[in-house]
Amino acid sequence: MRACREGGTAIEQALRRLDREFFAVLFARARRIIRDADAARDLVQDTFIKVWQRCATYQGTSELLPWIEAILRHGVLDALRRSGREVAFDEDDELNARLAAHVAELSQQDIATPDDELRRTQVAECFQKCWEKFEAAAPSHAAVISWIAADGLSHEEIAELLDRSPGATREFISQCRKRARVHLAEWYSLAFGKDAP
Amino acid sequence: MSASDDLEWLDALAGRDTRPSPAHREAMVLRAALRAGAAPATPVPTADLAREASLLARAARAGLIDAAPRRPRWPLPLAAGVLLMLGAAVLVQMLRLTPPTTVVRGDDDGVVHITATNPAELKRRILDELRAAGVDATGYEALNVHGIDADLPTPLPPQVGRVLATHDIPVPADGVLRIEIRSPE
Numbered sequence: 351m352r353a354c355r356e357g358g359t360a361i362e363q364a365l366r367r368l369d370r371e372f373f374a375v376l377f378a379r380a381r382r383i384i385r386d387a388d389a390a391r392d393l394v395q396d397t398f399i400k401v402w403q404r405c406a407t408y409q410g411t412s413e414l415l416p417w418i419e420a421i422l423r424h425g426v427l428d429a430l431r432r433s434g435r436e437v438a439f440d441e442d443d444e445l446n447a448r449l450a451a452h453v454a455e456l457s458q459q460d461i462a463t464p465d466d467e468l469r470r471t472q473v474a475e476c477f478q479k480c481w482e483k484f485e486a487a488a489p490s491h492a493a494v495i496s497w498i499a500a501d502g503l504s505h506e507e508i509a510e511l512l513d514r515s516p517g518a519t520r521e522f523i524s525q526c527r528k529r530a531r532v533h534l535a536e537w538y539s540l541a542f543g544k545d546a547p
Numbered sequence: 548m549s550a551s552d553d554l555e556w557l558d559a560l561a562g563r564d565t566r567p568s569p570a571h572r573e574a575m576v577l578r579a580a581l582r583a584g585a586a587p588a589t590p591v592p593t594a595d596l597a598r599e600a601s602l603l604a605r606a607a608r609a610g611l612i613d614a615a616p617r618r619p620r621w622p623l624p625l626a627a628g629v630l631l632m633l634g635a636a637v638l639v640q641m642l643r644l645t646p647p648t649t650v651v652r653g654d655d656d657g658v659v660h661i662t663a664t665n666p667a668e669l670k671r672r673i674l675d676e677l678r679a680a681g682v683d684a685t686g687y688e689a690l691n692v693h694g695i696d697a698d699l700p701t702p703l704p705p706q707v708g709r710v711l712a713t714h715d716i717p718v719p720a721d722g723v724l725r726i727e728i729r730s731p732e
Contacts, residue, residue, distance in 0.1 A: 361612050362603060369602050370594050378588035395602050399609050457573040477580045499581040502561040505554065524553045541576045
């Protein structure tokens with residue numbers, strides 16, 4: 351980052367170092383959301399360019415990787431929005447309301463702990479299938495949920511990521527939960543309670 | 548779902564301590580599934596020259612670096628040394644091409660006598676220079692003597708004067724230039 355701030359001929363070296371030190375981890379993060387490898391690579395390289403362009407705003411007191419990851423997440427969300435894949439969600443729709451209520455009811459029960467490998471595999475496969483549908487219908491919401499689980503994003507960090515007010519961020523988080531309940535309802539049925547296979 | 552219920556769900560999903568509750572369980576089961584289902588990262592090389600080249604090209608398109616490939620830089624002392632050697636080589640070459648001459652001015656018959664190691668070469672050069680300056684000069688060779696005859700214009704044009712001065716040849720008073728060039732004895 352020092353080379354980044356000094357500029358001049360150091361820039362090429364700085365970019366090479368960024369690539370060598372951080373490409374692998376950032377590429378893995380990007381590919382969890384953006385399945386296409388070339389698109390993920392482009393996003394990571396765009397992130398490095400933005401790191402250079404914004405290096406003056408880096409405080410130096412925080413760790414470098416989380417700061418770079420935040421820039422990557424912005425880029426991923428922009429790409430998802432540009433893709434226009436987001437499907438409108440009507441929470442008053444009868445089916446959606448019923449599924450959400452079902453999951454809320456399930457969550458009153460204990461989490462099932464399948465004791466054999468076959469069951470665990472069935473539950474895991476069901477999750478993957480449901481999650482892919484969720485990602486296809488609501489990519490931004492799915493991405494934010496996965497970042498919360500993987501990186502422990504706080505309410506404030508989500509607000510900054512989305513560039514929204516605290517109230518609008520609360521609404522977005524609520525939407526994430528509702529959409530997850532609808533799209534993952536089948537899996538929730540397996541994951542909870544005595545009825546689990 | 549209340550706002551506080553959603554925040555509890557958020558905290559549990561993020562792995563922060565929350566009290567056991569339906570929101571907590573709903574988030575915890577999702578968190579566990581997400582973390583367990585994360586596909587193993589595809590191994591990528593730490594250093595990849597093609598990838599770096601692509602990144603640098605992108606940086607160039609963004610105007611961060613020069614698009615033109617950078618020429619290797621020579622350390623200053625090395626560059627100065629090379630320049631000195633080149634200068635010396637050019638000087639030696641010039642000395643080789645310039646035959647040493649001796650000019651005897653104002654002899655009795657009005658002829659300028661010049662001694663040169665290569666009379667033919669010097670004659671050709673003086674002829675070329677005079678003709679380039681607009682003088683109708685004639686060259687000849689007889690009995691190992693190379694000569695030049697010319698009628699100089701009056702007044703003497705500056706460019707003709709410069710040619711004569713270059714070879715240390717005096718301006719003839721009558722405007723008739725006669726030069727004889729011989730090899731040294």
